Amino acid sequence: MKAISYTRTGDPSVLQLVDREAGTPGPGEVRVRVVVSGVNPTDWKTRSGNGQPMAFAEVVPNQDGAGVVDAVGEGVVGLEVGQRVWLYLAQHQRPTGTAQELTVLPAERVVPLADSASFDVGASLGVPAMTAHRALTVAEDGPTRLRPGALEGRTVLVAGGAGAVGHAAIQLARWAGATVVTTVSGPEKAALATAAGAHHVVDYKHSDAVAEIRAVVPDGVHLVVEVAPAQNAALNAAVTANRAVIAIYANNGGDEMTFDVRPHMVLNTRFQFVLLYTVGGRALAEAVEDVQAAVAAGVLEVGGATGLPLHRFPLERTADAHTAVQDGVTGKVLIDL
Known part of the structure; x- marks a missing residue:
């Protein structure tokens, strides 16, 4: 062969x-x-x-x-x-x-x-969808499984909504009932994130991203699916709600990050790192089951028409x-x- x-x-x-x-x-x-x-x-x-x-x-x-x-x-x-x-x-x-x-x-x-x-x-599906599933299910106050309604009343910020993991996170979060906000670097990627199902798309290179996100979510976002923690540290600190979780699955833009301790302490912010290889068998099995259900529901489509x-x-x-x-x-x- x-x-x-x-x-x-x-x-x-x-x-x-x-x-x-x-x-x-x-x-x-x-x-x-x-x-x-x-x-x-x-x-x-x-x-x-x-x-x-x-x-x-x-x-x-x-x-x-x-x-x-x-x-x-x-x-x-x-x-x-x-x-x-x-x-x-x-x-x-x-x-x-x-x-x-x-x-x-x-x-x-x-x-x-x-x-x-x-x-x-x-x-x-594998790496992108299962990584997205894990990022969406690690919040202390949130669900451990995804299904329609599981994220009802919560706002998810997806950094880099035009990437493969970001695309899956948008689709899964919307399927689970969340309000989905995403950041992108230009109009072409904004169109893709919108096609994926994001409710609000913020072009961080050509607008005041903090002001735009706060205008949509005055009380702050509950969960961040983060691809570039070093670059987005200040943004995340400015837009997260009390007891928010920042789920970090990649290190785009730098291997080291700095942040002010006190604002995160005041908000009880949790930083959760996500690597599919080491999440454990239970998390993998649960991701497989939920991703299967989403696929059967026609949620995780790919191609230009779906972003x-x-x-x-x-x-x-x-x-x-x-x-x-x-x-x-x-x-x-x-x-x-």
């Missing part, structure tokens, strides 16, 4: 098209014929090395994907050959991800895909796909197999 792999970390040129033997699923495992592989920032960061040695001699990249069950190992229940599925954390602590024609995974990382959902949707443009590449151009994500392309990058 055809696959993309690398034997050393580095820039996208380390990615090579190779022929590999298809793996055989062992007990508790499933083999999936991949139709679409999704690319996330975590994939290129892992490939680049992040200053860490490779965990395996050869790696097939990409955590997310969607396809059809091809074979089922002993003891697997609830999945069968021919079933449409989506995949998450495919390459976490494993040498092979979804940038290959056939991939073998633990059954718990293989999830039935609703008949109404496309493979493009399935390949866009997340798609950029497609064939398998042999996986290096170009990684470059696009690394360069910050707006939208979702997919690889067609």
Whole structure:
């Protein structure tokens, strides 16, 4: 079978098209014929090395994907050959991800895909939607699960609403009944955030973002889904409500942040960091269930019409796909197999 792999970390040129033997699923495992592989920032960061040695001699990249069950190992229940599925954390602590024609995974990382959902949707769920779910469910005063009405009466501020996680956070928060405010860097991204379902879009580069947010939410926002904590520290301090939570899932704009202690202490602000790899099995399982429900309800759609443009590449151009994500392309990058 055809696959993309690398034997050393580095820039996208380390990615090579190779022929590999298809793996055989062992007990508790499933083999999936991949139709679409999704690319996330975590994939290129892992490939680049992040200053860490490779965990395996050869790696097939990409955590997310969607396809059809091809074979089922002993003891697997609830999945069968021919079933449409989506995949998450495919390459976490494993040498092979979804940038290959056939991939073998633990059954718990293989999830039935609703008949109404496309493979493009399935390949866009894992890292973005599950990260967004976690960010929306960590508030002390908020719900631990998402469903219609779960966030009723609460206001969510999504930083960077035109990104993949931001897009999913807007969709999930609105589905759960929140009032959704998002910040973007220009009119093109504002249009995308509006298409995703944000109630209020603030162009922070061309307006007084604090004044605009406070005009919409005089009492402050209850939850911030934050992609750039260093850049947005002052903004968040100025617009959050008492007992608000700032859920930080990325470090765009800098690895270090500073803030005044007293204003946050007065408001009992909570900073909650979010990394999908280490949230624990219960949080992952709950995210899977709620994301499945949202997909079945038609909530997590992708494409330009719903605020997340798609950029497609064939398998042999996986290096170009990684470059696009690394360069910050707006939208979702997919690889067609």
